[in-house]
Amino acid sequence: MTKITTYHADQIGGNVVVIETAHSRIAIDFGENLPGSEHEPIEIEGLSRGTPCFDGVFFTHYHGDHVGRMHRILPNVPLYLGSIAKKILLNIHQTLDHQNMAALLHGETLHELQDGVSVTVTHDIRVTPYRVDHSAYEAFMFLIETDDTTILHTGDFRGHGHSMQNKAGDPLTTIRERICQNGQRKIDTLIIEGTMLSRMNERIFTEQELQSWATIFFKKRRHIFLLCSSTNLDTLASFYHAAKANRIKMFANHYVVSQLKTFSETAGVEDDFYRFSTVWPIQFGKELNKNGFRGTQEDYMRKFGFLCIIKEREGYEVWLKKFQDCNPVLLYSMWEGYLDPKRSAYNPQLAAFCHKYHAVCKHTSGHATAELIADIITEVNPTKQIIPIHTENAEMLKKLPISEALKAKIVVPSIQNGHTGYML
Ligand SMILES: [Zn+2]
Numbered sequence: 001m002t003k004i005t006t007y008h009a010d011q012i013g014g015n016v017v018v019i020e021t022a023h024s025r026i027a028i029d030f031g032e033n034l035p036g037s038e039h040e041p042i043e044i045e046g047l048s049r050g051t052p053c054f055d056g057v058f059f060t061h062y063h064g065d066h067v068g069r070m071h072r073i074l075p076n077v078p079l080y081l082g083s084i085a086k087k088i089l090l091n092i093h094q095t096l097d098h099q100n101m102a103a104l105l106h107g108e109t110l111h112e113l114q115d116g117v118s119v120t121v122t123h124d125i126r127v128t129p130y131r132v133d134h135s136a137y138e139a140f141m142f143l144i145e146t147d148d149t150t151i152l153h154t155g156d157f158r159g160h161g162h163s164m165q166n167k168a169g170d171p172l173t174t175i176r177e178r179i180c181q182n183g184q185r186k187i188d189t190l191i192i193e194g195t196m197l198s199r200m201n202e203r204i205f206t207e208q209e210l211q212s213w214a215t216i217f218f219k220k221r222r223h224i225f226l227l228c229s230s231t232n233l234d235t236l237a238s239f240y241h242a243a244k245a246n247r248i249k250m251f252a253n254h255y256v257v258s259q260l261k262t263f264s265e266t267a268g269v270e271d272d273f274y275r276f277s278t279v280w281p282i283q284f285g286k287e288l289n290k291n292g293f294r295g296t297q298e299d300y301m302r303k304f305g306f307l308c309i310i311k312e313r314e315g316y317e318v319w320l321k322k323f324q325d326c327n328p329v330l331l332y333s334m335w336e337g338y339l340d341p342k343r344s345a346y347n348p349q350l351a352a353f354c355h356k357y358h359a360v361c362k363h364t365s366g367h368a369t370a371e372l373i374a375d376i377i378t379e380v381n382p383t384k385q386i387i388p389i390h391t392e393n394a395e396m397l398k399k400l401p402i403s404e405a406l407k408a409k410i411v412v413p414s415i416q417n418g419h420t421g422y423m424l
Pocket of ligand 1: 061063134136
């Protein structure tokens with residue numbers, strides 16, 4: 001008998017899924033709640049407190065709402081994380097001097113996952129990661145096989161990033177050909193993320209559309225400050241290539257420069273679209289003598305323009321003010337919900353910053369559209385049940401264009417004490 005327990009499935013972020021058999025127990029993800037959450041930070045007996053009784057924790061990708069509480073996991077519980085995700089997280093935690101996280105990531109309990117390579121956790125649980133498109137690079141879906149059942153956990157995914165270009169990250173193709181092996185493998189339970197089910201009216205741009213838009217926009221505006229996540233590789237690459245097409249250089253603080261270097265050395269090896277060959281660390285007073293130009297970095301930026309990645313902090317306002325005479329534009333490329341006072345994730349500081357500098361908002365979502373969620377459910381066609389997680393509107397799943405037979409398999413978690421159990 002296999003049992004699934006979902007934790008905090010009724011919110012976006014901070015979800016944990018526990019799968020247990022008669023002999024073994026694993027968890028998938030162990031992250032922080034996003035701001036505005038009504039749940040307490042997650043604690044699980046035998047995983048983050050008490051006597052350890054877990055055989056492994058598998059992380060779908062490096063976003064904080066999926067890995068953020070890794071440091072709370074009891075010692076000696078094996079951790080499984082993608083090899084690129086490990087490097088990205090190491091860069092973050094070494095920069096922030098989080099020594100416990102850095103030690104954990106370097107530690108013997110951390111095992112690196114490779115696309116398509118199965119991990120036999122115990123004699124009755126096997127987990128296979130499959131790469132899929134998401135706003136975090138190297139995100140995984142997990143196929144979990146036990147003695148008596150087969151489960152697919154989608155993690156966070158979408159179908160409109162750059163990895164769709166070569167089909168490498170296409171969730172539908174991956175499920176059809178690699179996971180379900182063109183109908184030869186049946187999935188009993190589908191655990192699927194439903195972030196966009198509460199954001200149905202948002203217009204979705206593809207990363208390619210974002211890049212095309214920016215390429216045209218940068219022809220008119222050459223002095224650009226960009227608010228964007230420093231781990232959103234696809235969006236960073238979209239803007240980088242748009243700037244490059246307009247002969248505009250990218251600038252950032254030392255941390256972002258080192259993160260882009262890490263991406264260039266990992267993702268950039270897999271696909272040279274992700275190679276950031278020239279990103280300059282901000283050193284306004286630095287003397288430059290390049291291609292006939294002599295002067296400071298600030299003079300250079302003033303003369304030729306710039307794409308400069310910033311945060312909404314006071315220190316960066318000095319940068320914005322420094323270039324006021326160039327009429328710089330502030331681009332905001334994160335979820336607009338952070339700027340909306342009606343949303344629980346509202347960020348007043350960020351909203352005030354964007355308002356003050358009349359930010360232009362242009363963002364590509366990291367999550368699957370409702371149409372794609374419906375297509376995935378139909379493609380997987382699970383034999384037993386469909387469990388929505390990572391959503392504030394699980395009921396919406398029943399209104400998607402899927403068959404009545406599939407609708408009958410949807411089990412909306414009834415949240416009691418933050419978790420729901422399913423016997424299989
Ligand atoms: Zn994510």
